[in-house]
Amino acid sequence: DGGITQSPKYLFRKEGQNVTLSCEQNLNHDAMYWYRQDPGQGLRLIYYSQIVNDFQKGDIAEGYSVSREKKESFPLTVTSAQKNPTAFYLCASSIDNYEQFFGPGTRLTVL
């Protein structure tokens, strides 16, 4: 079954802690994206990657980091520098930056 998986579904972070969100796809898509969703707002782009070992900052990259060592995987690290990380995080992928398909999301809460 082809698709995008994200884990964990729920994540809790303590103050000063770095946490990593997983995103894996078996669709053979080249491009992958990370978005943040806050209540009542549209999704905002954090980072995107068009090919392996290359990625670009989106609109709200401060306090986040990513890597793209494999085509299938695009993990997102929320660092302690991100002062307001509580949100719903969504990963997406696409072929040649065409139609985007989304994973089920990870809800991050700061304790």
Next chain:
Amino acid sequence: KQEVTQIPAALSVPEGENLVLNCSFTDSAIYNLQWFRQDPGKGLTSLLLIQSSQREQTSGRLNASLDKSSGRSTLYIAASQPGDSATYLCAVRVVSDYKLSFGAGTTVTVRA
């Protein structure tokens, strides 16, 4: 910067009524426009994608139109059902960029 607006923010209709959801955008130099559905606490499901050269796209009870010159897209859902209750998001990709710019969504409730 592309701004995407969806009005109204919420909509409640009786079952069987046709739904009309609106999306407006400020930069008409778009590459494509996508409509998504999101259920509470879930990811986004792609419903329809309209290329900039197209005027409309249809899938089952769903029809989306695009008017680039006026910066508008409309999603029509015929004969609504309680299962259509969800938040519907519009997203636009401009020619010069890879990212999608999203509206805040319209939350639809279909009453049985």
